[in-house]
Amino acid sequence: MLGLARLPLGLRYAPNYQKGQFQSNIGLLRVNSSISVGKMTQRSHSIPASFSLEFGAEKWHSTASNSMGEFPSPVIEPCGDxxxxxxxxxxxxxxxxxxxxxxxxxxxxxxxxxxxxxxxxxxxxxxxxxxxxxxxxxxxxxxxxxxxxxxxxxxxxxxxxxxxxxxxxxxxxxxxxxxxxxxxxxxxxxxxxxxxxxxxxxxxxxxxxxxxxxxxxxxxxxxxxxxxxxxxxxxxxxxxxxxxxxxxxxxxxxxxxxxxxxxxxxxxxxxxxxxxxxxxxxxxxxxxxxxxxxxxxxxNKLWQADAQPADLVVALLDGAPSQHGWYNVARALYNANQCVAPGGSIVVCSNLVEAVGSGLRRLRETHDTPEDIAKRLAKDAHDDALAASVVLEALADHHVYLVSQLRKETVESLGIGVIENEQQLVHLMSQHATCAVLRAAQHLSILPN
Missing domain, CATH: 3.40.50.11440 (LarA, N-terminal domain)
Structure with missing residues (x-):
């Protein structure tokens, strides 16, 4: 089998693809700060009294105190046709x-x-x-x-x-x-x-x-x-x-x-x-x-962000329900972990319904050290082993919370906190001086600080 391999590798055809204008899809909520998106630094806008956080089929309407600072709302335009x-x-x-x-x-x-x-x-x-x-x-x-x-x-x-x-x-x-x-x-x-x-x-x-x-x-x-x-x-x-x-x-x-x-x-x-x-x-x-x-x-133009560390990072998962699995939770959490301050907190907002598998169940092995669990996960071939490794790494230095459709007891047994509604999230925000909101967090590229 040769997949489209009939043509000589040396052939070159002039590209003719459509170029469009895009804006960043990254939102940061921060006190007196700016963010760098791609090659441009954008000044954030004043946060309104109420705002929305969309993840999957959910759209939470929340309010924020003035101490929460500023909130930009750039978007990436989808192709029209x-x-x-x-x-x-x-x-x-x-x-x-x-x-x-x-x-x-x-x-x-x-x-x-x-x-x-x-x-x-x-x-x-x-x-x-x-x-x-x-x-x-x-x-x-x-x-x-x-x-x-x-x-x-x-x-x-x-x-x-x-x-x-x-x-x-x-x-x-x-x-x-x-x-x-x-x-x-x-x-x-x-x-x-x-x-x-x-x-x-x-x-x-x-x-x-x-x-x-x-x-x-x-x-x-x-x-x-x-x-x-x-x-x-x-x-x-x-x-x-x-x-x-x-x-x-x-x-x-x-x-x-x-x-x-x-x-x-x-x-x-x-x-x-x-x-x-x-x-x-x-x-x-x-x-x-x-x-x-x-x-x-x-x-790089659309999804690259150069963000200063925030005390709280809220990572919103994007996509249809079928995309709210542990793989994308891991991608979002991994990105959030790149821009949270030491000792800070991370919230991953998702519509996750995928069950906890053999990899994640290793996080319940409380009689073992995190180092021992990490070594086992590194050799674990189950689909959720990578997600378990990312969770374990994040928990070493941060508080991690999850919005999902899983049972509260199931999530908490992994060492992860549970956010059940908008009010709980706003309360958590009020306890942190700075907060970054990462929209469609599984797609982002966080530049190192």
Whole structure:
């Protein structure tokens, strides 16, 4: 299988992608201070007597005392026409020919979908519509979502069957199913590369992933097909906080992911730049390296923040309910931990319903030291082990609170405090001199102070 690999690597096509004007989606609430967003420093605005905090399906209306200082409300404008954005990206990709010229009518095309995509169902549906309009038969199209939550696959299946054809297949990747995973090759260190069998057997693979800043906790390059669609053991090797937190080891993991993409024959991908509010700011497509450069330019402009430490950081999770899982809680908490003052407090606001798994349950092992628990988590391959490691690290120096739909007793058993309503959050704010509000916190890139 060669994913769009028929064209010589040396070919270069002039990019022609739409450029737009964007504003930052980062809000900070602070006494007599300014914030730096991207390359610009913005002065915050006076906080109103009441304000709203949106996270997922929730919108809390709260009041703040004058002592809470200032509150800016910049937003990132979503693209106005998703259909046009998809057509623009696929018809004029960056340094790559139009996909209509690169995909043959009889090709088996697999779309490898990142479950963190904003407007996931709408984006994937429009991409597949474009392929059908340009000659790909529905029975030759297969969607693999890197998530074993059946609801995502069910919602996507219903929409694709309604708007395209019942012949389009949709499946969720299962890292624990050996029958659904195939060996690809070995990397330079002789480590095996395993990937979803449907992806390995395809003629063409089209990754559709959410753009993330290079500083993100689990950034693995522009495709992220590997390790998202790999086996359980490999995912455990990658999603280890000591490795991800070490710049050299993180780079080695990214290099491993790049090798996997090369062995798979991936030359092309689609990246969705988030706008916040489960919306899409821009869709970019193209050849590997220039696509990554373009995405990083966009993410740095839209989502990069240089914030001074605050006594309280409120991190708001963005996206549809299916995106309010422990992975995104970990990303938001990791970012909040970068801009909270020593001994300060962090609140993660989410619609989390995902159950506590084996990794997080290790936090209940009160007879062990945090160091011993951290060592076990570093080798734990369960999906929530990374989240547990991030929580454990944050708890070492800070108070951590969570807004979720989990039972209070369940959350508190992990050493995390519970915020149940707006009044409790406002009360907590009143106990801190400075407060930073991070909107769509899982997408942010916090610059080191």
């Amino acid at each position: 998703l259909v046009a954005a998809v057509a623009q990206a696929l018809s004029q990709p960056i340094d790559f020919p139009p996909l209509a010229d690169a995909v043959m009518p009889d090709d088996q095309v697999v779309f490898a979908v990142d479950p963190s995509l904003p407007s996931l169902v709408e984006v994937v549906c429009e991409v597949l519509k474009w392929f059908v309009e340009h000659g790909t038969e529905p029975h030759n199209m297969h969607v693999v979502v890197a998530d074993n939550q059946t609801r995502v696959a069910e919602d996507l299946t219903a929409r694709l069957h309604e708007q395209i054809s019942a012949k389009v297949s949709v499946e969720s990747h299962d890292p624990d199913n050996p029958e659904g995973i195939a060996y690809v090759a070995a990397n330079e260190e002789s480590d095996p590369i395993y990937l979803n069998r449907r992806i390995v057997d395809a003629d063409v693979v089209v990754p559709i992933t959410c753009a993330r800043p290079a500083s993100a906790l689990d950034y693995m390059g522009v495709f992220s097909v590997f390790p998202l669609f790999s086996d359980r053991k490999t995912r455990g090797n990658f999603y280890s906080l000591p490795k991800l937190g070490n710049a050299e080891e993180h780079q080695q993991l990214k290099h491993w992911a790049d090798q996997a993409a090369w062995w798979l024959g991936l030359l092309f991908g689609i990246q969705v730049v988030p706008a916040g509010g489960n919306q899409v700011a821009e869709i970019l497509a193209g050849q590997t390296e220039p696509l990554e450069q373009a995405c990083q330019t966009r993410m």
